[in-house]
């Protein structure tokens with residue numbers, strides 16, 4: 001017998017011992033970060049950066065495959081008992097010796113997860129992780145000249161890059177309302193002192209918004225630089241137009257946070273993506289009825305919200321609970337009861 | 352069905368108002384669900400796992416009588432926790448709001464021979480929708496007993512105390528058979544139905560795994576304690592079965608609980624639905640430990656009103672619900688476990704014998720309203 005068949009035999013036996021649970025359900029009690037477990041991480045420290053931003057130090061589980069500078073990670077955090085998933089750029093360098101990674105989070109108004117992480121997260125807490133992804137990364141070949149153009153929390157993926165690789169000629173233009181809002185300000189200034197970075201801070205409260213058309217005044221050779229830009233959509237749109245207008249569009253790399261904003265309204269177009277059907281539903285019709293009317297085979301039971309026989313993944317958009325008025329927005333893994341939910345704007349139901 | 356309708360004094364408006372008041376109680380709990388509740392269920396789950404692990408460990412030495420006693424007691428409690436406070440409630444979707452895929456009605460599997468999805472259908476869907484409606488809610492007597500004066504008597508019912516006792520001992524198998532609707536599906540033609548066969552197969556698979564674990568693997572692992580471990584697991588299953596059967600009997604069988612006719616639920620409003628749940632369920636009073644060990648099904652009335660609220664909230668909800676019973680002058684059927692179990696068993700015995708048809712008919716509400 002090879003060792004692989006032995007191992008799988010042993011595992012089968014373990015499964016028989018623990019049925020109907022899995023051996024991992026017990027192992028999770030003692031070693032949630034072990035190899036082979038669902039990917040998780042443990043928060044080990046929270047360091048305030050500014051009044052509303054903090055860096056979270058996470059020890060990822062053994063299954064963590066590592067990241068490339070500039071990438072982000074989706075993280076699932078239990079806020080008020082409910083698991084919510086968000087994506088944050090990784091701000092630690094790839095060669096950090098202790099195996100920990102950091103994300104830096106800025107609390108946005110009404111942001112459930114960001115406020116929780118910045119103000120209430122405690123060391124020792126477990127969070128769920130996905131493997132890092134994203135193609136806002138540095139190229140294999142070192143560019144001679146680099147420009148980082150960032151605003152607000154758009155600095156986070158770029159910080160991951162700055163900490164990761166030293167380039168010979170790096171310029172950064174960073175926008176924030178006031179000096180004290182600049183995340184990583186001390187570290188940036190240290191880099192400037194060490195002559196590793198040329199930095200221009202634009203303080204929008206006093207200087208006004210950055211006018212991309214006048215970028216040449218701040219960085220005369222901007223067009224020769226390989227540029228990574230991250231910030232609000234307005235800035236990125238203007239940058240893309242400016243770069244391609246000058247015929248150097250391929251030099252610009254951008255990263256947009258959270259492209260789709262869900263606006264919860266009343267009723268909307270419902271797509272049943274598995275069957276490819278689409279219907280217009282008003283804000284009072286249960287999605288179960290809307291689907292059945294459209295000829296979609298919908299699982300159902302009591303039709304009154306008590307049996308959970310109708311739960312179905314919500315892939316996109318938002319729905320309203322007809323009993324409480326509560327809005328649920330689509331996120332990976334979110335299931336809804338179609339018999340007591342109505343469309344709150346366009347949405348996509350996996351049926 | 353019962354000779355005198357205990358809700359006859361309520362007007363249609365009052366019933367709807369009652370429904371609104373219950374909705375308000377529900378909304379309040381939903382708005383307040385949070386970290387504490389999530390921590391509660393997680394704690395219960397890991398306590399259950401730890402207890403089961405430790406008990407199974409102790410049973411490895413069960414040739415030594417004190418170890419047998421401790422291990423058996425621990426395993427019994429662990430199995431009760433798994434079925435009652437954890438399994439039953441998770442499968443009701445009470446914890447789905449946490450969005451933790453590991454503690455979710457769509458993924459949970461329990462230490463029970465009935466596969467979770469089949470049980471969800473017969474229990475969540477049929478029993479909770481048609482609570483106590485004769486002919487629709489098969490939980491009334493599990494299809495083997497007569498539980499109301501108005502049901503037709505058959506000589507078969509003479510044996511029902513015995514059937515009920517056997518059902519209690521092998522309750523998990525009774526439930527699995529019940530979820531399969533064996534009674535009606537064993538007829539020749541139905542047996543061949545592919546859908547039924549698939550479900551029967553799933554039950555077979557689950558039984559095989561459960562039996563293998565409890566009666567083969569764990570005893571084998573115990574080596575010299577083979578026989579004593581076998582006996583311990585059998586005892587734990589028996590204790591769990593009798594316990595859950597008793598608790599569940601107390602939910603709908605004690606005297607004072609109403610049953611309903613099929614036609615009475617036609618066009619039922621939300622208020623009327625609530626009212627039926629209130630009149631069709633009974634509670635068990637007792638300590639916190641008692642509520643915990645029943646999986647909070649001691650709050651059966653509250654559970655039937657709000658089957659998807661987290662079980663740890665039923666105690667606080669019960670205070671408000673009880674106040675509504677008083678306000679609307681309805682009887683809140685409750686009592687300590689021995690009393691309720693006795694009451695339920697008493698009914699089983701009483702109805703095993705034929706009775707005269709009651710003379711008084713249910714007052715016809717509509718006529719009354721016209722007269723009023």
Ligand code: FES
Pocket residue numbers: 299300301302303304305306307308309310311337338339340
């Ligand atoms: S059909 Fe029963 S909860 Fe939706």
